Amino acid sequence: MTYSIRPMVNEDIEQVNEIDREAFPTQWPPANYRQEMQNKIAHYLVAYDDTRIFKYYTPFQKKQPNKFLWLFPRRNPHHSPKTPLLTHFYIIGFAGVWMLVDEAHVTNLAVRQEYRGKGIGELLLLASIDLANELKASFMTLEVRASNVVAQSLYSKYGFAQMGVRKGYYLDNHEDAFIMSTDMLTSPSFQEHVVQLREALKKKLD
Ligand SMILES: CC(C)(COP(=O)(O)OP(=O)(O)OC[C@H]1O[C@@H](n2cnc3c(N)ncnc32)[C@H](O)[C@@H]1OP(=O)(O)O)[C@@H](O)C(=O)NCCC(=O)NCCS
Numbered sequence: 001m002t003y004s005i006r007p008m009v010n011e012d013i014e015q016v017n018e019i020d021r022e023a024f025p026t027q028w029p030p031a032n033y034r035q036e037m038q039n040k041i042a043h044y045l046v047a048y049d050d051t052r053i054f055k056y057y058t059p060f061q062k063k064q065p066n067k068f069l070w071l072f073p074r075r076n077p078h079h080s081p082k083t084p085l086l087t088h089f090y091i092i093g094f095a096g097v098w099m100l101v102d103e104a105h106v107t108n109l110a111v112r113q114e115y116r117g118k119g120i121g122e123l124l125l126l127a128s129i130d131l132a133n134e135l136k137a138s139f140m141t142l143e144v145r146a147s148n149v150v151a152q153s154l155y156s157k158y159g160f161a162q163m164g165v166r167k168g169y170y171l172d173n174h175e176d177a178f179i180m181s182t183d184m185l186t187s188p189s190f191q192e193h194v195v196q197l198r199e200a201l202k203k204k205l206d
Helices: 010-023 059-063 066-071 120-134 149-157 188-205
Strands: 003-007 042-056 086-100 103-111 139-145 161-166 177-181
Touching (some): 003 120, 010 086, 010 103, 042 120, 120 149, 120 188, 139 149
Parallel strands (some): 103 139
Antiparallel strands (some): 042 086, 086 103, 161 177
16 A cells, blocks of 8 residues: 655545545544635645545536536536546645745644554645645644643654643633644654664655
């Protein structure tokens, strides 16, 4: 199986919303990824499975009842009554980073449930660290639910340490957020740590 990472594009949004709903079902307000694609400080990455495709209807096809679609197939260049779907890469996870001056703030990180525990979360976090380096960030930060021990474990593994608590930060259940931050990204100890983790992940995914 091959997993790859690339920047998010508009065509990914339907699948990203699907993953978001699965990963953060109670989040309020829900993330608006279409808006995020216009946000100058936002940088989103997706992980996809090279061996699978995702089939989807265009918005036009979704809005129209089928009986009209097959009567007027030429209205939609993609439509044929037998093959009404478009295809796209199968997105298995995504991550978002906001660049705030010299701070790279991880806004989201989620992996499709069926793909969890295989190293995809790590792959996305590593790609976000690479992105932060490319964008010349000095350090990375994030907020994570106090109860989310899985994500905290992933972040700790990559050198994020708890720096504080935002009381009642999450609007859905008033849960606290832990604020986590890396050391300086250019520090030799952080870089050496990332080199080792990258090697280990490469072996795991090969
Ligand atoms: C958090 C999340 C992104 C992890 O993705 P994943 O692909 O399953 O994680 P990986 O397989 O890459 O595992 C990486 C590390 O995460 C931690 N981890 C993963 N699954 C875990 C589990 N079931 N229990 C405890 N730690 C776990 C471990 O530290 C693991 O490293 P290890 O393999 O050396 O033990 C995924 O669980 C998810 O999408 N959760 C819902 C959304 C979410 O909570 N996002 C974080 C918001 S701040």
